[in-house]
Amino acid sequence: MGSFLDSRLWPLILKEIRQILKNKQIIFLLIFPPTVQLLVFGLALNPDVSNISLGVADYSNSPNSRELVSTIVANDTFEIASYLPSAADIGQQVRTGRISTGLVIPPDFEQQIATKEPAEVQVLIDGVDANTAGISSGYIKQIIRQYGRSLSQSDRVQPVQTTVNFLYNPGLLSSWFFVPGVIGVVLTLTGSLVSSSTVIREKDVGTLEQLLMTPAVGWEILTAKIAPLFVLLMGDVLLASAIARLVFNLPFRSNYFLFLAALGIYVFVCIGIGIILATISKKQQQVILTSLSTGGRL
Structure with a gap:
């Protein structure tokens, strides 16, 4: 642990955390849109009618x-x-x-x-x-x-009667179908958009070129950028899981750590997509539109 704190990677991670906390736009993108999208889509994409x-x-x-x-x-x-x-x-x-x-x-x-x-x-x-x-x-x-x-048929004896049981969603609740898919869409859009916006902002300011002139090697710079975003996006996963359970009463019947591990891999891929989009883009408006288009198609 001491060797990690003394390495070049730890100060780079702290720098990224400070920059993310100072950027109110990133904090807004991480908290507000995922919550609103999950609630709106989960409730609006409900074809059931009642009363x-x-x-x-x-x-x-x-x-x-x-x-x-x-x-x-x-x-x-x-x-x-x-x-x-x-x-x-x-x-x-x-x-x-x-x-x-x-x-x-x-x-x-x-x-x-x-x-x-x-x-x-x-x-x-x-x-x-x-x-x-x-x-x-x-x-x-x-x-x-x-x-x-x-x-x-009340006066007849039925030779065969069929009983149908729906597994995994016995009540055929629409929210149980839609909410997991909406979580995937929200993570895709948020992950690619936040990571691309963070990198393109450093390109605009010029701090990325300054980092390349430091003794830090490429993998250290890349890891320092990915690690804080990964932790914050996994926080979005926990937030989405809480909304799905508390608001939509979506049950969870599996190993939760396996679920987090699978979503962790998915979040890592979304961050990578965002970094690639930021690399080939020149302006922040361009990378935002590209992230929204790419995330929607994925």
């Missing part, structure tokens, strides 16, 4: 019609906003935006089921939000189809 307001006009008011409504609102996708007396009121509520989906059950619904005739219900969906409208349409069609299938 869709549902209006019901039940002309039948029979046990089967009430069972159908209960089946539709059994999960968190739909919630009953109001029971309305007529289909015209349902249409008015959808047009004014008070409800997103309307369900109209005809008066002969119970009779059609009893005589095993095809029973029809009307569904009105607000199409202003195309994404929500498409998803809610698919959900309610699937729920009604499953309800109809259960009625037609």
